[in-house]
Amino acid sequence: VDQLSVYMAVIASVISFLIVLYSTEYIGNDPSYTRYYFFFQLFVGAMIALVMSSNLLQTYFFWEIVGLCSYALIGFWYKDAYRSAAGLKAFITTRIGDTFFLAGIVLLFATTGTFEYSALAEFAKQPALQSTFLIAGILIFGGVIGKSAQFPLHVWLPDAMAGPTTVSALIHAATMVKAGIFLVARTSEIFSALPEWGLYISYTGAFTALIAASMGIVNNDLKKVLAYSTISQLGLMLAALGLLTEAGWAAGTFHIYSHALFKALLFLSAGAVLHATNILNIKKMGGLRKFMPFTFIVAFIGIMANSGVPPFNGFFTKELII
Secondary structure, eight states, rough: OOHHHHHHHHHHHHHHHHHHHHHHHHTTTTHHHHHHHHHHHHHHHHHHHTTSSSSSHHHHHHHHHHHHHHHHHHSSSTTTTHHHHHHHHHHHHHHHHHHHHHHHHHHHHHHOOOHHHHHHHHHHHGGHHHHHHHHHHHHHHHHHHTTTTOTTTTTHHHHHHGSSSHHHIIIIISSSHHHHHHHHHHHHHHTTTTHHHHHHHHHHHHHHHHHHHHHHHHEEEEEEEHHHHHHHHHHHHHHHTTTSSHHHHHHHHHHHHHHHHHHHHHHHHHHHHHHHHHEEEEEEEEOOOOOOHHHHHHHHHHHHHTOOOTHHHHHHHHHHOO
């Protein structure tokens, strides 16, 4: 347990607590609410265990539990064919990335005989092993591309909106997609001597940030607009972390916290709108401010923060990244 793991565990547990509180009304008396809460708690528990892991093997174990929970919760209303397929799409797409992640772990273990982060950081200093570590680092980043929905494995996240809105908030703010960003932050000590690794991450993040933002602009589905926004924000975090500097690392990890707050707020606001209107097409909405003044105020705060407008929190963390 160090500063990074405590920081991530606090984000996961506090945001998740607020989403659970919201769920008591949102899920209500759904016939499957026991299954919902089972997977919800397992999701949060796995995320907290993941960020407190001291080695790659333990990280991978909880990484897969997080993936299982996302599949179960995205396809929560599995009797609907579209929702069921969306859960499966998320599961299969992230497994592609996880295959690369596992290959990277095996390569590091075969080379060094250890899974421990601290021991691997020492081995990484040996010039003879740097080419092997570069290959392993890129393979491990394959897992990040899947889990944090970066190009080209970003396709699952917009469809993940098929699950309950509370699950969307959980995945985007507190758990699933943040696990990939955490892994880059955690392993940057190991690969810090490999600027090529950092460049690859920064370019992937910056490119994803640009294309996802452009997709969000032309989408009419309320939740999918927020999903593309998340993909873009995650790209910004990776662009900063890939610099392999203290300032870049601080900016990237600080934006995890900032984004978790305003994106959870935006998704829970979207859930309130969906409950009130039963539509997601923003072109069919309008004038909701009169009927939902509280939701309007908190959503406006979330939008300003997401857009990086001062004095809202998104401004300070985005400014650090830039």
